[in-house]
Amino acid sequence: MNRHPSAQVLNVRDTLSLIDCGEGTQNQLLHYKISHHRIRYIFISHLHGDHYLGLNGLLATINFQGRDQELTIVGPPELEPMVMDHFKYSGTHLKFPLHFVATQAEHAEKLIDDKNFTVSSIPLNHRIPTTGFYVQEKTGLRHINADKCEALNIPYAHFGELKEGKDYTDPSGKVISNAELTFPPSRIRSYAYCSDTRYKPELAALLQGVDMMYHESTFLHELLERAKETLHTTALEAGRFATQCKAGKLLLGHYSARYQDLTPLKEEAEKEFESVLLAIEGGKYAVD
Numbered sequence: 230m231n232r233h234p235s236a237q238v239l240n241v242r243d244t245l246s247l248i249d250c251g252e253g254t255q256n257q258l259l260h261y262k263i264s265h266h267r268i269r270y271i272f273i274s275h276l277h278g279d280h281y282l283g284l285n286g287l288l289a290t291i292n293f294q295g296r297d298q299e300l301t302i303v304g305p306p307e308l309e310p311m312v313m314d315h316f317k318y319s320g321t322h323l324k325f326p327l328h329f330v331a332t333q334a335e336h337a338e339k340l341i342d343d344k345n346f347t348v349s350s351i352p353l354n355h356r357i358p359t360t361g362f363y364v365q366e367k368t369g370l371r372h373i374n375a376d377k378c379e380a381l382n383i384p385y386a387h388f389g390e391l392k393e394g395k396d397y398t399d400p401s402g403k404v405i406s407n408a409e410l411t412f413p414p415s416r417i418r419s420y421a422y423c424s425d426t427r428y429k430p431e432l433a434a435l436l437q438g439v440d441m442m443y444h445e446s447t448f449l450h451e452l453l454e455r456a457k458e459t460l461h462t463t464a465l466e467a468g469r470f471a472t473q474c475k476a477g478k479l480l481l482g483h484y485s486a487r488y489q490d491l492t493p494l495k496e497e498a499e500k501e502f503e504s505v506l507l508a509i510e511g512g513k514y515a516v517d
C-alpha cells in the first residue's frame with residue numbers, strides 16, 4: 230500500500246491552489262512535476278497532522294528557491310503564528326509576500342475573491358475546528374468567433390471588448406451585435422472539498438448542484454459507531470450526502486489504513502449515488 234496524507238492541487242483556469250498539505254507534499258509535487266512556483270493559494274482544512282505537517286517544509290523550500298510572487302495561506306487562525314514562529318526561530322528571512330486568511334468553523338463565509346473564482350468555507354463537524362472549501366468559478370469571458378470576425382474585418386484591438394460582451398461599431402457607425410461575433414462563455418464549474426467531518430446533511434443546502442464533491446469516507450458503514458466516535462464519515466453516508474447535494478460526481482478519499490482494497494468503499498457509496506470515483510495517489514480528475 231502506498232498512500233500519502235491529504236494534499237490536492239486544484240487548477241482553475243491555470244491558477245493553482247494546494248488544498249491541504251500533509252507530510253511529504255513537496256516531494257509529491259516534485260514527483261508529479263508540479264512547480265510550487267505556480268501555486269497561488271494554499272488552503273488548510275484543520276490542524277491534524279495528516280493535513281498540514283508538510284506546510285513548513287514546503288514553505289522553506291519555496292523561500293529558499295527564490296520565489297517573489299505573493300502566496301496566500303487560508304486556514305485556522307493558529308496557522309499564522311505557527312508558520313511565522315518557524316521562520317523566526319530558524320532565523321529565516323521571508324523573501325516573498327505571504328498573506329494569511331483565517332477561517333472559522335461556525336458558519337460559511339467567503340474567503341477568497343480571485344479574478345476567476347471565489348472560495349467559501351464549509352463549516353464541518355470534526356474533533357477540532359475544521360472547514361471544507363467550496364470553489365466556484367466566475368462567469369468566464371465570451372469566446373471570439375474567429376471566422377466571423379475575420380470575414381467582417383473586425384480589428385484585433387477590439388477582441389477584448391467583444392469577449393466582455395460589448396457590441397462592435399464599425400468606422401461608418403454600423404453596429405454589429407456581440408452575439409454575431411462571439412460564442413457564449415464556458416459553463417461555470419464548482420468543486421467542494423469536504424475534509425475530515427462527521428456526516429453533516431444540513432450542509433446540503435449550501436452545496437446544491439456542486440459539479441464535483443470530494444468527501445472523506447474513512448470507514449465502511451459497518452464501522453458507523455467508530456465513525457461517530459472519531460467524527461468521520463462512512464462511504465455510505467458520503468454517497469447519501471452527494472445525493473442530497475445533487476452533486477455531479479463524488480470523489481471519495483481519506484480511507485482508513487485498514488482498507489487495502491478500496492473497491493468496497495466505492496461499491497458502498499454507489500448504493501446511494503451513481504457517479505462515484507476513488508481518489509488515488511497521483512490521480513487527475515476533471516470537473517466538467
Ligand SMILES: [Zn+2]
Pocket residue numbers: 275277355425
Ligand atoms: Zn482530522
Ligand SMILES: [Zn+2]
Pocket residue numbers: 277279280425483
Ligand atoms: Zn485526516
